Amino acid sequence: MTKTGLTLGPVLFNWSPDRLRDFYARIADEAEVDRVHLGEVVCGKRQPFTDGIWPELIERLQAAGKEVVLSTLALPYNPRERASVLDFCKAGELAEINDLTALPTVAGKPFLVGPFVNVYNEGAARFLAGRGATGICLPVELPIASVSVIAAALPEVEFELFAFGRLPLALSGRCYHARLHGLHKDGCQFVCDRDPDGLPVDTLDGQQFLAINGIQTLSNGVEAFCPTPVELAELGVRRLRLSPHTVDMVAVSRLYRALLDGRAGRAETLAAVKLLGLPGDLVDGFTRGQPGSARVEMA
Template sequence: MRHIGKLQITMGPIPYLWSGDKWRDFYYGIADSEHVDAVTLGEIVCSKRDHFIRPFLAEVIERLQRNGKNVAIGSLALVTMEREAIATRRLATGSLPVEANDLSALRLLVGRPHQVGPFVNVYNGATARLLARKGATRICLGAELPATSIASIIKDAPGIEFEIIAFGRLPLAISARCAHARAKHRSKDNCQFVCGEDEDGLDVDTLDGQAFLSINGVQTTSRHCQVLLGEMEMLRDIGVTHLRLSPQNCDMETVASIFAQVRDEKIDVTEGLARLRDVYSAAPYANGFLHGNAGMNWVA
């Protein structure tokens, strides 16, 4: 097996509502991890959750940077209210690099180096080149793209870094309405933060009982957990530079360690998958999108 090389490992923003203490302690652990190179923080799903993490944000950033991590702040994926627009403008004028997850954030960041998150649709090289001219230095591509499309985009947009979600439930949609609150017989305005009861998302089935998707506040995610442990060499070869681990309610420090050990050929993929299942078994694994298959499928 050829050496996979130093694909960078990044830790994405926590998509779920965790308590402030749990959120802080999670990133303290990531700061101490030797396997995570970069971290994206921030509340990207629901602005109502922001006050849970705001008291701890500065100290978490300081600890991550002190431990050598590259830190960026993610913008909200859907801006619908004036207070959210104000927060986005404040983010765009701050001192930290920003990951734009909404077109309104992209407009504010023109001419300033920034990153582009997976909520912004980038489906061809021309779009990637346009974003690069506007200041984008790294793009996290959407989860539904097959490897052939990823390779084509990267080939057509030289000089920019590309990131792929390699672990975690996949972000599929974001809405102005809150299905999570509705499922628990509440309204969005009076949700009482019921999404915090499901620290790994709320699995939902179809009316006939078929396992379907997962909801997380206003966000819809895959029921399955994307795992691209066996595809790292291929991703590196087509030009991917960063692998994103999307936090789930498990020991993400060990998840990062497993990916790093497979990357560095200290363990093989079979052993890595076995260890990964010991760490996270709350959702079935899938890699179908990357192989041009149904996203929920597992291609050996």
């Protein structure tokens, strides 16, 4: 059986350059992932703070034997942000597009497709594969029953599933963090940096509901999809994605690597993940065709 790949997705939150340097240094040296995504995906206003650190991080990660992918913005809305997407796609590293406006730049050469692109059927996947997509991280809402149909139709494409982290659900033209603090988006003061795992949002009657991250809406719960190697092979999925949070991501990577290698079972893995001080309850409803907030069945 082919070894299942393990990806560390891009940091979705507003982390400082120093925090990112420290984080990726440890990922390079200790994490059991074979692919690492770099880049600002959520908010173009954050880009100037981190653009300068990516070259050194690329070098550090590649020296440690990790494959590096540059992930592009999911909602570029002005000329500067669209230009940054083009720059990432032309940088020489494998690029992951998260918005179809980047397609003309990468078409004809290998590229990846991120979970922000709506690939909900085999026709959409075939369209992208025909333009050079070699791997697709499918949208987080898809149940595994749909995943298996799409993967079976394109066995030449490496399909990836979002397996750990708060689920990226939507992006808006408005900034929720700025609004919460009585600020406008253009003068947001980057207050989203106060919530490095996103800010939980409750309903009016006090129920845990969602989380916000600048212009992004995420799940309140933390996805913990823990399939066995046999289940993944039957699905046709060859890679899982871990989304960075402030918890010990090296520990998370080791737990998932042991699961994917058959050295640990699902219940054992979930129990260990639950002890890591996560920002929300474990959920996996979308994969089972249920509401995404449905909690993981531990047994």
